[in-house]
Amino acid sequence: MDTLEARSPSHGVSSLPGVGYVGSLAMASTDPRISIVIPIYNEEAILHSAVVDLRERLKPLRWSYEIILAENGSKDGTVALAQELSQKYPEVKSISMGEPNYGKAMKQGILLARGELVICDEIDLCDADFHRRAIDILDTGEADLVIGSKLLAGAEDDRPMLRHVASQAYSGLLKVMLGFRGTDTHGLKAFRRSALLDTVRACLVEKDVFASEFVIRADRGGIRTKEIPVRVMEKRPPSINLFKRVPNVLKSLIKLTIAIRIRG
């Protein structure tokens, strides 16, 4: 297990051992209805504006919500900025721990979430339109997990064509290797926390493929899932080049296949 580092014990409240958690203690008595979990890694360039913009977009919805910034491994000013945001805005919390690991950050963020409903977002997306549509669906009781798909009919993918094709190829591999029945596992999601908590805890592989493991385990566990099309407009290109990611993603995919097919 990675070393978890508590970054700000003076403000810390944490239910997970070793996870530095910065946020307003004032909200501890009343849980927000919605938790928005956002993994962040080396995002100093857009973190502040993305959070400020997201708060503005959420204002008209009049939600009771928290934003959990789940950082690990950043080498730039991300941690300091996240702490600043959490001190300035009572609904913003930040956690920080160890090595870069997208899946681990997501998992820790979700496990710390207190909302009845949880949204998984990305700092370069912060798509409040998806948030609103997904929460509306969860509120009707029609599904317990809503997935924003960039590959479903009606979706718009503004990313470069190569990345769109890579996403299609990745989903194709998930179909072949793991019997995935949807169109997309990465990106935006919203779910009823009580219905998906066991699924989150069951995920073993972390890193890049956490989102896939989560969605596939949910499907295999009979969770009522609905995909909706989204428009993907990134605020910046990803920090890690597509071709550099391929070997790690393939390695993780093999681990995931073993985890699901063999270990169950």
Ligand SMILES: Nc1nc2c(ncn2[C@@H]2O[C@H](COP(=O)(O)OP(=O)(O)O)[C@@H](O)[C@H]2O)c(=O)[nH]1
């Ligand atoms: N905590 C954490 N977040 C990460 C890591 N890698 C990427 N992220 C975050 O995950 C989200 C998506 O990353 P991005 O680079 O846009 O990749 P994309 O999903 O392929 O477009 C962003 O909010 C990133 O800051 C990581 O190692 N740790």
Ligand SMILES: [Mg+2]
């Ligand atoms: Mg991105």
